[in-house]
Amino acid sequence: MKKTLPFALMDPPFESARSTTALRLVDLALARGHHVNVFAYEGAVALAFAGQQAHPNAVHGRGLEEEDHPLPREWVAALHELAGERGAELAWVNCGLCVDERGVQQSIAGPRRGSPADLARMIDESDNTLVIPTGD
C-alpha cells in the first residue's frame, strides 16, 4: 500500500551527513512508489539552490569533469525524476522566510516556496513525520 511520508529537513548542504542520509531515505521511499513530502527548513532550503556549482579538485588531482563534485541540487532533481518514473509524488516545499534570509531564492525546477502552514498540512495528512534536525 502506498503511503505519504513527510520529512522535515533542517541541515544545509555540505555540512553534515544528515542531509545525504535524508535524501537516501527519500530515494528509497520513492523507489518503492511511496509519495514523499519534504519541508525544507532553515539551511535545508539551500539543498535545491540552483546556484550550486561544481569545481575541479587539485588535491584529488582531478579536473572539473572527472571530479564530478556532488551537488545536492542535482540529487534533488534526480529524486523528482525518480518520483515521475515510479508514479510517486515528491512535494518539496522550501520555507520562504528561510529562503529570503539566506538569499537562495533561485531554486531548481520542482521545489516550491511555502511556509510552515505547508508543514502543518503535511503533518495533518500523515501518520507520522520524520524530523531530521540540525544536531550539535
Added chain:
Amino acid sequence: MARKQLHVIDGAYRATLEEQDDTVVWLCHALRGAGAELDLLLEGNAVVYGVQGQEVRPLAFGRRRQKHAPDLAGDLAGLLAKRVAGYYVEEDAAERGIAPSELLESLVPVSRAKLATLFAGYDQVHRW
C-alpha cells in the same frame, strides 16, 4: 619562518559523502601545498579515518550516480607522504575496538596523558 601547526580533527564523517573527502584533511593538503609546516592529530571518531581497507560506494539518487566515493584513509596516507606527521589518540582507537595493526602504519599513537607534551611542540594548535 613558517609557524609549526598541529591540526586536530575530532568530528568525523561530517559531510564526507557530499565533499568526497574530509574537508579538514583536504585543507591540510592545500595548506601543505602552500608551504605550511603542519602535522595532524586524529582524536575521537576521527581515528577511524586511519583504518585501512575502508570501502564505500559512490552515492546514487535515482539515475544520478556519482563517479567517486570518499577515500578517507587514502587521502590521509597521501597527506602523510608529504612529510606530515600523523598522530592518533590511542585510547580513542582502543575504545572503538580499533587495533593498531588496522591503522595506517605511518600513524603514531599518542596517549591522552601525552597530548599536552605533543601540543607544546607547536606554535599553533588548531582544533577542528
